[in-house]
Amino acid sequence: MKRILFFTASFFSLSVHAQQTDSSELLLPVEVKAVRASATAPFAKTNIGKAEIQKQNLGQDLPFLLNQTPSVIVNSDAGNGIGYTGIRIRGTDATRINVTINGIPFNDPESSGAYFVDLPDLLSSVNSIQIQRGVGTSTNGAGAFGGTINLSTNEVNKQAYFESNNSYGSFQSWKNTIKAGTGLLGNHFTADLRLSEIKSNGYIERAKTNLQSYYFSTAYLSDKTSLRFTTFSGKEKTYQAWYGVSQDDLKNHRRVNYAGTEKPGEPYENETDNYKQTHYQLFFTQQLAKNLQFNTGLFYIKGKGYYEEYRPAQNYSDYGLTNPVVGGVAVTQTDLVRQLWLDNDFYGDVFSFQYKKAGTELTLGGAATNYLGNHFGKVIWAEQGLSEPNKTYYQHDAIKNDWNVYTKWQQALNKNLQFFADVQWRGVAHDINGFEANPTLVVNQKYNFFNPKMGLTYQANNWTAFASYSVAAKEPNRDDFEASPTEQPKPERLHDWELGVQRKEKTYNLGATLYYMKYKDQLVLTGKINDVGSYTRTNIDDSYRMGVELEGAVRPTAWFSASANLSLSRNKVKNFNEFIDDYDNGGQKENQYKESDISFSPSVIGAATLTFIPVQKLNVDLLSKYVGQQYMDNTGNAARKLNAFYTQDVRARYSFGKAWLKNVDLILQVNNVFNKEYEPSGYTYSYFSSNKLTTENYYFPMAGTNWMVGLNIRL
Template identity: 40%
Template structure:
């Protein structure tokens, strides 16, 4: 930490005396080009929300991006450990995160196998961002995985003409603390600039073992000229997080909301103990090279390269009743003259991957016509393997015994053409088409010794079109239609490809219809959007997890999501602002058949078959019919930079399987957060920000996520396992920040 602070002040001191020369207008335009191909323009017939740097940071103290976005329309954020740090994720319109396309500076960030971004692996990324756009529905064509319910385009910081620095320290409940230090040289006369940031987040967590130890480094070297921008970016993330994915049973929540079964075992004296290193760990290194150039007055080139290397593992303790030696390809062990077919042991399951991406696009733009042609190629190679670290009853198993390994490589090629044409000043037409080809191959043994070898090929055509019309000065209406196709996840393919699987997995298709209206003036901004999302073979969550905490899915032939989204921003006076969003939706599966495992008894646990139950219509899991937010921001003292905000979020009740069983339903909840901020302007020295955050101010007891597994024994006795994820009650966080 001392080295970081010394570096911060050295760079701050030297940068103040550097000579800068920058055309700020030209810099801003070049920055916009970097992400323009993955974003909707102002006239695009798309439902979207934009966030600038101030909005991203104003209520952010040790919060992952899902919770920064939670006040946007149709967004539901949730966490495993009960707070906004650690393992967090979100859904948009009920769509899980593995269907949300995410790009950083135009480059894909979704893991090609899980098709999800794990924010825990990119600690404090939000403090390195200058803007974000969230598109709902199919949206515009983008790089990487399919945008099957939403897409998020993020852009990192850059382009500041003057030297700057930012140092903040936060501390709050559950021993949560964060240090963040950032500096930038500004743009020198030769066009060079350097920006760097370091952050460190630690927490004990709300749930037992919800500990967090995260570090992040961001550095960007940029060169600007009148016609081009070249930027080299490096990001390093190191995360150590306690395992919390098992959740808490409903019975245990009544006794101890902070209970976590991970790592629990009984020692030889009958005492309950916990394994100390029940952790998930990941090391990521991301490099990006961005090149943007004005070729002519109307023609712009944007070319990018990206490399993402990741290595990670989780380690946990498993009691004897959960594992047999035969599961690892091992013989029974004889120790002290006694034979054992099972034993307590500790495992480490590991993965390594490399993700290479190259992409380019050319934009042609006049006052009436905009054309964008782009293409991207990515190659992913990864391996998964497991090792046994320790065995209680060990005859001849070597330490670090590796019992399995499987590999995968995935090639993804896409090309797209977009066109926006304005035949009249008030009318804008939009059309695009994307072709995407995927070659995904797996080989080797899974952790249950099943052979995963398979070759999977997909070729998708994704067309989109729409129009927007402006009238009566402040009004706009728009309509659009789009088709998106998406391949299954690794977890889907590997589970259903094993012997005895109930059904196969195929790709899914979405037909998205959007109709919207916007009204905007200097005081009020209002928008409403109607959507109908018609799915063919949609992959929906079964409510069951595999042993890594992945949410298992299944195809359903016929399903839909339909709803209305409202957003309002109202600023009647300089000291008051009100923001609100509301989504009302209906999310249904037609003609659904649910399958339930049948076991012989609760001793041998031999799978003997499956039951099935037919539903003519049932609710899609994790899809609340009502989602709302309401925020009030006050500046009560004229002439003082003091603000007070109240942020409210409502999530309607939702099922966590697809049977509409009221026993498998999370109750609705309403939570309120408060943020108070005061800025002291020390003129030549810089500015000091003092902030206080109170999360869940009324101490609402609720769970934001859950899973369930339902089966029965041959004698008819039902068997149900559940895991709920309780969230923290009222908790505080304070932050002091210095910036110049």
């Protein structure tokens, strides 16, 4: 699976959408309020409500729903937002974005990645989303180095309902969803169920996806006590599309897929990624006193799957296999098919005590989790035969323990000024028993992190201003440890200063956030090869991001509204050393850069939405997105850049209902109306050969003009 494998800135946003109000925050489940930033917390944040989620949910993955929010860039391996997708916030990738579902950690404990493909159509069960940019408040799981995404599903639906949501579009893309709920029975019991299937051929050749999922939640509710059990699961099969497209092929063969092409003749038909992940959550909430609530959540996540690949001319000995004898001669090489497996268990508990009275809010919370991961490989077929079919040729276990405790205090100093303080102590222990390419390397690393945060918020005359300072620390990922015992990576640390101002009026709102994020020992790819010949990330002593995020929205009439955001930023790494393979003389050459751009961090990101209501019940949205040029490595080399791009989407929605037919939504969305050829992500590799520097770039192209239509019915 892929999981194995000076002036600054950030936004201007005119956004009337989905900003949650204080009253709506009161409806959030306790386990979510514990980790989310409140309306007055001194952090940059965006809230998205249920109505906005439903309007956009036609089958694309979660990152694409967040595409119009500040400082966000999204990408897709298959090119159409279904299957493996990626997201960056302020240039920071998903391994540094903390993701929780109902306060439960979602990031993979070993890679820190957030693989939304594992939970297809989860958006159909999500009631609200909060995005925090920067360090944000203390939460559970991996440290937030660029942002936090918190998803909530545990809404109470008081009325019985049945929904059928269906969509179809380009590349034979289908989404079929059925949802049903009992409503509140006897004022105490409720249950909700969802079944989903998503299929697509993808924009890239053979980038097929076949995804299924379910969601079930039931709860007992009383005045002072609630008990809720929630389970959801996803099963994905995707044809691999993670190799990208070469620079040579990009112009005339931009849909080419190299996966499976090592097989002679037709590409190998089962060069696929296969994974199933099931979540179980049990929450108990008790009102202990008038102003005091307690919540605890037990969870267990089971994941198991593999990716399969065809490999030519492999040595039997490399797989611990006996050489077969053909015609009296030992055969040492063969084409074969192998599967690389991951079988993991992740479980633990989250908890919080929340005290609230006039002017004071206190939260004491934390979590304790344990991860068990078993990595192993199998050979399932060989052209020259197998003496031991399905032989396991490597097996390496890993354990990760993670615990944290935090205290949050929000205090009104007077009627206009609030003080916020947040202190977290987090401990992490990695125990890794070897790697596929380095089986004898054993890693036992322990870390303790102290992460303080504090700030002030001032409110008066529809103005809100805030200032905050936060510290975050993050442990290395599993792959970072695959180096010699004497060259083990150090944890990363981030100091984040934020300053924001916002004005909200009935017909408009405006806001700006200034930030400065200074990294110590950030882990980045430098091209340096470790002891086993792999390119692993290296600690960089000094790097930073600084920017301004501008936001705003206006609604001058009942039939028109506009929202926009603009991010301007400067993202630099100091004293960066690049290593380039030297095939002529062996070893590597080294280049030094006093200051260069951080990879995948454009200095300009913008988005705008214009909404028209030409007739009653019909909404038309014009969605614009601009991303400036960015670089695929940390050298700022123009030969290794991704070009700037602008895209325009259009969405129309007609809604009506009558009697027993509570609501019908007809939705048409056309993406990339102007058929722009663009690539939001890629990778690069350079080397010296024949006394010449060669750079090979690979890109992940997005689809040209494409469309989806949806029919949502609620009874």
